[in-house]
Amino acid sequence: DSGVTQTPKHLITATGQRVTLRCSPRSGDLSVYWYQQSLDQGLQFLIQYYNGEERAKGNILERFSAQQFPDLHSELNLSSLELGDSALYFCASSVEGPYGYTFGSGTRLTVV
């Protein structure tokens, strides 16, 4: 157990639908990061939050959004889902500074 908790572990939904992925960071970590990993691509950075504020953005689609709440948990919202959104979505957390991230076990999203 890495200390980063992601729910749900698996999600199957239809095209056009909206889903919410949830992440609880490791105790003491203020930064949360979201990554997408599909079969034909490596880990792609989506977005970073630090203590409730958006800090860095990657190639996140406009259909995707995220937020970090006062208790530091984060949610990634994916809407108007397409088949190509099927992937593993990872959350990671870290302390501030150039330190490694601790990853959760991921949410496997399948869009049918």
Next chain:
Amino acid sequence: EDQVTQSPEALRLQEGESSSLNCSYTVSGLRGLFWYRQDPGKGPEFLFTLYSAGEEKEKERLKATLTKKESFLHITAPKPEDSATYLCAVIILTGGGNKLTFGTGTQLKVEL
């Protein structure tokens, strides 16, 4: 543009056959290079952080080294349980935050 390239893409070793994985990077101002291990369907597991050229870190059969342009992950006398995808990443400052940019990984298979 900041870039991380890993080679080889895949590597098959016999148990006890030592080898090295390569990670070359092009970043403007390295603030940290990270090695992770990822098992199928699981989140990346942190192995090492290297911050400056000449630095070395060791853990069991793994040893990571860093030069000004690349990093190596040396695997000595590997065992089947070392089979996994090994990911290299660099930390990049972006806007007010940071992100780990990953290479596409080396898929290692160790056979009896």
